[in-house]
Amino acid sequence: xxxxxxxxxxxxxxxEVVATQPDFLGFIFYPKSKRFVGFQSxxxxxxxxxxxxxxxxxxxxxxxxxxxxxxARWELDALQLHGEESPEFCEKMQRKGMVVIKxxxxxxxxxxxxxxxxxxxxxxxxxDTKGQLPxxxxxxxxxxxxNKYQLDHPFFLSGGIGPDDLNxxxxxxxxxxxxxxxxxxxxxxxxxxxxEKIRQFISKIR
Numbered sequence: 439x440x441x442x443x444x445x446x447x448x449x450x451x452x453x454e455v456v457a458t459q460p461d462f463l464g465f466i467f468y469p470k471s472k473r474f475v476g477f478q479s480x481x482x483x484x485x486x487x488x489x490x491x492x493x494x495x496x497x498x499x500x501x502x503x504x505x506x507x508x509x510a511r512w513e514l515d516a517l518q519l520h521g522e523e524s525p526e527f528c529e530k531m532q533r534k535g536m537v538v539i540k541x542x543x544x545x546x547x548x549x550x551x552x553x554x555x556x557x558x559x560x561x562x563x564x565x566d567t568k569g570q571l572p573x574x575x576x577x578x579x580x581x582x583x584x585n586k587y588q589l590d591h592p593f594f595l596s597g598g599i600g601p602d603d604l605n606x607x608x609x610x611x612x613x614x615x616x617x618x619x620x621x622x623x624x625x626x627x628x629x630x631x632x633x634e635k636i637r638q639f640i641s642k643i644r
Contacts, residue, residue: 439615439644440616441461441640441643442463442620443464443621446463447473447475456486458633458636460491463491463492464495465493468520495516497517499522502531516561517539518541518564538559540559543566544579544584545583546580562591564594567598579597594617595617596621600623601638603623618643
């Protein structure tokens with residue numbers, strides 16, 4: 439099971455999270471987010487993230503040229519697109535060598551059939567909780583809705599996951615679940631992670 443720790447910003451905290459060996463680290467480039475990392479790269483961050491951990495940039499309806507500029511500046515490996523980015527947008531990012539994770543906000547009315555348009559232009563899907571703003575609700579959605587998901591793309595499970603969800607995650611089964619995305623449920627304050635909680639979670643979920 440892959441683990442993605444999202445919403446990182448503080449260099450010392452990032453170094454501590456890196457020591458727990460997640461598979462992905464997420465950096466949010468959405469100015470309205472409380473975990474916005476800023477567009478200018480932080481050399482002290484780049485220095486402590488090894489190549490074995492993929493750096494993911496989270497974007498919301500950003501112009502493609504801006505996404506590519508920030509990706510180069512931050513040496514990103516992957517993009518997590520949380521807005522209304524089209525399949526063509528995603529394909530353009532793939533052609534530039536980026537791994538593309540397309541995020542979708544799920545509720546009772548979500549149409550999984552609409553994902554067919556993204557099959558050729560995304561490497562992963564990410565299913566999050568539907569809220570007033572893209573991502574970051576801190577709430578879980580009904581995971582059983584994913585029984586309606588019938589495509590062949592692997593996906594990340596996101597949305598309000600915390601340390602107390604270990605048993606529920608172990609009981610949840612879907613053949614295409616490939617990773618868990620954690621963020622606010624493991625925070626001391628926005629963008630500052632509780633290292634011991636992350637360490638224990640990773641050791642037990644794997």
